[in-house]
Amino acid sequence: MLTYIYIYIYIYIKGKGDGHKGLMSEHLKHACDELFVQIALLFTSMAVHGCVPEDLQISTVIPIPKGKNANLTDSNNYRGIALSSIIGKVLDLIVLDRFSEMLVTSDQQFGFKARRSTNMCSMVLKETISYYINNHSTVFCTMLDATKAFDRVEYCKLFRLLISRNLPPMIIRLLLFMYTHNTARVSWNGVMSTCFAVVNGVKQGGVLSPILFCVYFDGLLYKLMKAGYGCYIGCMFVGVLAYADDVVLLAPSANAMRKMLRLCDDFASDYDVKFNSNKSKCIVLKPRYSHLPTTNLGFQIGGNEIEIVDEWPHLGHIITNRCVDDADIMSRRNCLVAQINTVLCYFGKLSAPTKLKLMNSYCSSFYGCELWDLTNGCINNICITWRKGI
Numbered sequence: 490m491l492t493y494i495y496i497y498i499y500i501y502i503k504g505k506g507d508g509h510k511g512l513m514s515e516h517l518k519h520a521c522d523e524l525f526v527q528i529a530l531l532f533t534s535m536a537v538h539g540c541v542p543e544d545l546q547i548s549t550v551i552p553i554p555k556g557k558n559a560n561l562t563d564s565n566n567y568r569g570i571a572l573s574s575i576i577g578k579v580l581d582l583i584v585l586d587r588f589s590e591m592l593v594t595s596d597q598q599f600g601f602k603a604r605r606s607t608n609m610c611s612m613v614l615k616e617t618i619s620y621y622i623n624n625h626s627t628v629f630c631t632m633l634d635a636t637k638a639f640d641r642v643e644y645c646k647l648f649r650l651l652i653s654r655n656l657p658p659m660i661i662r663l664l665l666f667m668y669t670h671n672t673a674r675v676s677w678n679g680v681m682s683t684c685f686a687v688v689n690g691v692k693q694g695g696v697l698s699p700i701l702f703c704v705y706f707d708g709l710l711y712k713l714m715k716a717g718y719g720c721y722i723g724c725m726f727v728g729v730l731a732y733a734d735d736v737v738l739l740a741p742s743a744n745a746m747r748k749m750l751r752l753c754d755d756f757a758s759d760y761d762v763k764f765n766s767n768k769s770k771c772i773v774l775k776p777r778y779s780h781l782p783t784t785n786l787g788f789q790i791g792g793n794e795i796e797i798v799d800e801w802p803h804l805g806h807i808i809t810n811r812c813v814d815d816a817d818i819m820s821r822r823n824c825l826v827a828q829i830n831t832v833l834c835y836f837g838k839l840s841a842p843t844k845l846k847l848m849n850s851y852c853s854s855f856y857g858c859e860l861w862d863l864t865n866g867c868i869n870n871i872c873i874t875w876r877k878g879i
Contacts, residue, residue: 514575532580539662541670545574547684548673548694571673571693581696584660591654594703595710597726600733601699607804610732612860614803617720617727617739618774622812625776628720629746630808631738631788632801633753634768638734639698640690641761642705644668647691650704668692699733706734709756713738716752718745732804743786746771750790757791766793770801772810806857814860818867821855822874828852829878848878 517524535541552567559566585592594602599610614630621628644665651661671692675682691698691705710729713719719728720739728749730737738753740746757764769790773783788795800809800816807817832847839847861868 512575517575517579528576528579531576532583535580536659536663539659539666541663541667545577545580546667546670546672548573548671548687548692549681550673550675550693552675552677569675569693573692573694577667578696581698584664585697585700588656588660591656592700592704594707595714595731597710597714597729598703598707598731600703600731600735607732608806608857608859610730611804611806611808611857613727614730614737614739614808615806615860617722618808618812620722621720621741622774622776626741627776627779627781628774629738629740629743629771629786629788630774631740631746631750631771631795632769632803633736633738633790634765635734635736636763636765638706638762639693639702641763642691642702643689643761646760647701647705650708651701654704664697702733705760706731706762708760709736709753709762712752712756713749716748718748718752735804737803743788746786746788750788750795753790764790766790766795769795770798771795772798772801772808774810774812806860814862814865815867817857818861818865818871821858822867822871825852825855825871825874825878829874845879852878 517528531542548571550569550571552564553570554561555566555568599605599607599613618628618630648661648665651664671687672684673687673693674684691702710731713729714726717726717728718740719726720741721727728739730739736753738746738749740749753764756762766789771786771788773781773786775781775783783797786797788797799811800807802808807820809816829848829852832844832851836844836847855871
């Protein structure tokens with residue numbers, strides 16, 4: 490265990506703070522070897538006795554505004570960022586490494602996996618749509634939004650799933666103690682609130698938490714895959730694609746989509762997941778010259794109608810019913826204009842080499858450009874904007 494602690498502190502834990510005792514990852518990184526011995530002994534005693542010190546259970550939540558122009562007097566416009574124990578993060582990494590084979594999720598889940606990304610998830614989505622359109626078939630693409638999915642995880646059902654995956658009882662007991670005794674407090678303008686118990690949801694700020702959520706959500710992907718109503722490419726099922734709680738359903742017919750949505754409703758009822766119909770949208774992608782109606786399809790989630798739209802973002806990529814990248818490219822072009830103007834506004838009086846370095850640092854990210862059709866004429870608009878910015 491001593492070797493694991495040494496490796497994880499030096500490779501994976503960087504620039505992190507616990508928000509409680511003022512302990513930073515650098516404190517562990519530059520400490521003497523004796524500290525690693527003491528941490529190893531601490532973890533061993535925690536596993537043996539099934540208890541966790543109070544300092545490892547406290548998370549500090551810092552509210553962050555969701556946007557620059559958000560109404561700061563409305564609590565709904567804040568997103569909570571949780572800071573948790575640095576030593577607890579090391580423990581999570583050890584558990585994740587030692588028992589990763591027992592926490593494997595479906596191939597349809599792209600979130601928090603090695604060699605997986607949002608770009609890859611969107612690429613599979615676009616390639617599936619292209620495959621069906623090129624074979625003269627309609628695709629119904631429904632993007633579901635799960636409301637506060639990470640915070641709605643029920644402990645009893647989560648740990649039953651971990652037991653069914655044969656995770657060692659000693660580790661389950663330790664995680665169960667950490668979750669049932671988890672507390673949090675809010676930091677606002679340097680003032681700390683009193684601690685309160687967290688009775689549901691995966692632990693915010695924990696390295697293991699996203700993986701546990703994917704395990705919790707994996708039942709939905711397995712149920713949809715077993716039913717087999719969605720799209721296929723050859724023998725490969727691509728009827729559902731997920732990145733954590735962002736779920737996309739793909740079906741070749743309206744009837745198949747209705748059946749898939751009913752399965753989602755059943756899972757939501759069993760696992761206390763709430764799909765938001767207002768933020769869930771459906772795009773109907775038809776081959777050329779198709780006259781299939783796209784209204785009154787009767788798609789519902791949670792008893793409410795799902796709106797049919799012409800375009801909608803998926804993991805930052807804009808998907809349209811015309812199967813082109815124009816909207817996504819122009820969105821990136823508009824972001825580039827805003828970034829260049831920001832550099833000129835705040836740093837316009839600096840020397841040219843400095844401004845060029847700033848432009849290279851802050852204006853050179855074209856998220857999703859790997860997925861664009863390079864023959865699209867809209868790319869020339871980005872090139873023109875770049876030259877004008879230079």
